[in-house]
Amino acid sequence: MAEHVLITGGAGFIGSRLAARLAGSGHTVTVLDALIPQVHGEDPERTSPLLRSLDGVAEVIRGTVTSTDDLRRALRGATVVVHLAAETGTGQSMYEIDRYVDTNMAGTAKLLDLLANTEHAVRRVVIASSRSIYGEGSYLTEDGRTVFPPHRSDVDMAAGDFEVHMAGEGPLTVVPTAEDAKLHPSSVYGITKQMQESLIMTVCPTIGIEPVALRYQNVYGPGQSLKNPYTGILSIFSTLIRQGKEINIFEDGLESRDFVYIDDVVEATFLSSTRPEAAGGVFNVGSGVPTTVLDVVQALFAAYGTEVPTRVSGNYRLGDIRHNIADTTRLREVLGYTPAVAFEEGVRSFAQWVLQEPVEGDTYQRSLDEMAARNLLK
Incomplete structure (x- = not known):
């Protein structure tokens, strides 16, 4: 059955890839995206390859989920909504609190308010949740x-x-943390993602819409922002390596994350948008494999064929967790899908793409200075 899928935040890293996957399978796609400079640059039509990749793939509406009018326009004809639009970044969320709450929580509330009170064709909403809602996990x-x-x-x-x-x-x-684990996020970002998920999973069944929640782990791969200092250590460390600068490894370097490749995330999201079995489900989307920060550094050195100085500094950020590993049993058993790209393979593909991109300015240090000024980085 062909769907008309609205992807909020659809010009981003995940959304643009998902749009291509859906369109390639015969579905109609509409994208609503604010095209914020932190992700797309000051002149998105010129500076954003992600936006350009949507040419001929989706109708793009420049607008925000905090605007009822923009949402109303984007919802016309939609049968499925994949709600990706959100402010991201654990550290930044701890001091840009109003912006994170407004976009993530109020934007989701506006979407649901329209679905509850106006005529529409939407039958399913897929919410991009996050591993951050687990706090320290299991x-x-x-x-x-x-x-x-x-x-x-x-x-x-x-x-x-x-x-x-x-x-x-x-x-x-x-x-590994399963979907029935305790939810106790340790950052403002995590709190907003928990509330987004709770709103969708609570309201949608009462208005005849199927909800699905996807708890993404640390998504990476070609196409992720190299400008945004809040998008993760793979981008940050890659820029430092290309600039020949020292890498400051926080804590003791043994903190770990579950890195999941973009193609695996897109496929899991595609299945969650289109498969009947996904209705009402909450799914971890990750590799199920922990990778330490020290391992990340070595994998990047191998992928780029060069090294830079490293320093295990003992610095730490308030709001960060120590480890996270996803239990992906439910994703496999319900949707028949297991993420397949191993970290080393994914890093090689990521590095090959990075080397074709311009070397970005170092905005990472500025982000650290902002946190240190607020006593969030020690």
């Missing part, structure tokens, strides 16, 4: 119990203890 105690530890303390980290602790427990062992 751990095992010494006697095998699953626990969900609280956020790490500033006092412990200042003393060089970056591990996760829980009162009354001995050493804890990180394990």
Whole structure:
């Protein structure tokens, strides 16, 4: 069955790829995107390859989810909504609180208000949630119990203890986090993503719409922003390597993330948008494999065939988590999909793409200075 899919934030890293996947399978695609300079540059029609990639693929509406009029226009004819529009970045969210809450939570509320109170053809809404809603995620105690530890303390980290602790427990062992884990985000960004997901999963069934929530892990790959200092360490470290600058590795370098390649994320989102089995589901979208920051650095050195100095500094950011690993069992069992691109393979593809792009200015240091000025970076 051919759908008319509205992708909010559809000119971004994930959305533009998803639009091409949907259009290539015979679906009609509309994109609503604010085309913010932090992602697309000051002159998007000229500076944004992601926007240009939508030529002939989707109708593009320049607008924002914080505008009822823009949303109303974008919803015309849509049968499925993939709601990707959001401010992203854990660190920035801790001091640009109003902007994150306004876009992520109020924008989602406006979308649902229209769906609840106006005529439309929408039958499914897919919300891009995040691993950040789990906070520190799932751990095992010494006697095998699953626990969900609280956020790490500033006092412990200042003393060089970056591990996760829980009162009354001995050493804890990180394990993959499943969808039924406790939700206790440690950042403003995580809070807004939890609220987005809760709004969609609560309201949609009451108005006859199928909700689906996708808890993305750390998405990376060709096409991600090299300008935006809040898009992740692969872009940040790649720019530093190309500039020949030192890489400052926070904490002890053993903190880990679940990196999932863009093609795997797009396919999981495509299936969640079109498969009947996805209705009402909440799915982790990740590789299920932890990769430490030290491993990331070595993989990038290998992919670029060069190295720069590194320094394990012990710096840390308030709001960051120690580890995250997704349990992807539900994605496999319900949708029959398992992300397939190994990290080393994905990094090579990413690096090959980066080398074709201009070397960007170093906006990363400015972002760190902003956090340090607010006592969020120690």
